[in-house]
Amino acid sequence: MIWIFKYKKSCKWFGIAVVRMILVFCLCYALVHVPAAFAQEAVPDVWTGPEAVQFALKNNPDAQIALKRIASSAAAIKEAKAAFYPQLGVQAGYSRTNNPMYSFGNILNQGVFSNSIDFNDPGETDDLQFMLQLTYRIYNGGRHQAGVEAANAREKAAILQEEAVKNSLGFAVVKSFFNIAQARANLRARQAAVQAIDASMQVARARFEQGDLLKQELLNLEVQQAVAGENLIQAQHGLDLTKQSLLNVLGLTGNQVDINLAQTPLQAVPNQPDFKNRSEIKAMQFLIQAKQAGLRQAQSGYYPTADAFGSYQVDKGFEIGSGSGDSWMAGIRVNMTLFDGKQTGARVQQASIALGQAKDELRKMELAYALETRQAVLNLDQTEKRVRVTEKMVAFAQESARLFRERFKAGLVLSSELIDTENRLTEARVRHALANAEHRIAVANLRRACGLRQYADYSSSQMN
Structure with a gap:
C-alpha cells in the first residue's frame, strides 16, 4: 500500500511538471513569434499614392517620434497636476x-x-x-495652476506638431512617388530614342552597303547610338535612386518598389489657399500660451x-x-x-524674454508661410501651363521625326538632321514627363502649404 501511494504521488508530480513545461514553452513561443506577427504590416507589391502616404504615416520614424513626444507631454501634465494633491x-x-x-x-x-x-x-x-x-x-x-496650464498647452502643441510632421511626411511621399513616375517616363523616352536610332542604323547600314551613304554619315549615327545608350544608363540609374528615396520615406529597406500611377487619383486643389490653418501656426500659438503660463510661474515667486x-x-x-x-x-x-538676491526678478525677466521671442517666432512663421503659399500657387499655375505646352511639343516632335525618318530612308536628309530631330523628340518627351510629375507635386505642395493632408478625401475603401 505504501508503494502504491508513493507511485501515485510520483505520477502526480510528474504530470504537474509536464504541464508546467508545456506552459513555459507556449509562453516563450508567444513572446517570440506573436509580437513579430503583429508588428509586421502587409507591404503592397505595387503602391498607389494614397497607400504609400498611409503606410508612411504609420511606419516612418518621424511619425513614431512625434507620437512619443505627445506621450511625454501627457506625462508632464500628470506631473504638474500632482502638485494639487x-x-x-x-x-x-x-x-x-x-x-x-x-x-x-x-x-x-x-x-x-x-x-x-x-x-x-x-x-x-x-x-x-x-x-x-x-x-x-x-x-x-498660482504657481501650480500655471504649471498645469503650461503642460496642457505644450501637449496641444505636441499634437499639432505631430500633424505638421505628418503633413510634411505626406508631401515627401508624394514627391518621391511622382519623381519615380517622372524617372520612369524619362527611361521610356530614352528607350524609345535607342530603338529609333537602332532602326535608323539599320537603314543607314543598308544605304552604306549600297553606296548611297557616306562613311561619315554612318559614323555620326554610331556616335549618336552610343550617346543614346549612355543616356539610357543614366536614366535607369536615376530611376533606381528615386525608388530608394521612396523606400526611405516609407520606413522600409530593400531595393524593390513599384508604383501604380493609373490607380493614383488626382488630388483636389484648394479653392482658397490660406496658411493660417497650418498646424505649425496653431502649435506656436499654444507654445505662446505655455510661455505666458511660464511667466506667471516666475511671478509667483513674489x-x-x-x-x-x-x-x-x-x-x-x-x-x-x-x-x-x-x-x-x-x-x-x-x-x-x-x-x-533678485533671483525671482531674474526668472521673471527670462520668462518675459522667452515669451517675446515666441511671439516674434510666430510673426516670422506667418511671413514665411505667406510667401510659401504664394510661391506654391504660382508654381502650380506655371506647371499647368507647362503641361499644355509640352503636350503640344511632343505631338509636333513626333510628326517631325516621322517625316524625317521617311526622308532619311529616301536619302533626302543628312544623318545630322535626323539626329537633331530624334534629340528634339526625346527632349520633348522628357520635358512633358517632367511637367506632368511637377504638376502633381505642385498640387501636393500647395496642399502642404495650406496645412492639408495628402489624399485626405480619398477613403480607405477606395484604396482597397
Missing part, C-alpha cells in the same frame, strides 16, 4: 542616547516620567518611533506660500519601564521670502 509620508526609526535633552524628551513621549528622574542626568534611553505625516499646499501664488500639515507619532521605549506613547500635531504654515 496632498503629500502623505511615513517615517520609522530607532535611536539610543544619553543626551539629557533627548533622553528627557524620550521619557516624556513614552509616558514613563517619575519624580525620581534627575533632569540633568536622566540616563540612557532608547526610542522606536513611527510617524505619519500629511502636508498640503494651500496657496503658492507671493507667499501657505501649507497645512498634520502628523501622528508613536514612540516605544525598552530601557525605562518599556513605556509607550502617541501624539499628534496639526497646523498651518506661511512662508514669505523677503529677499532672494
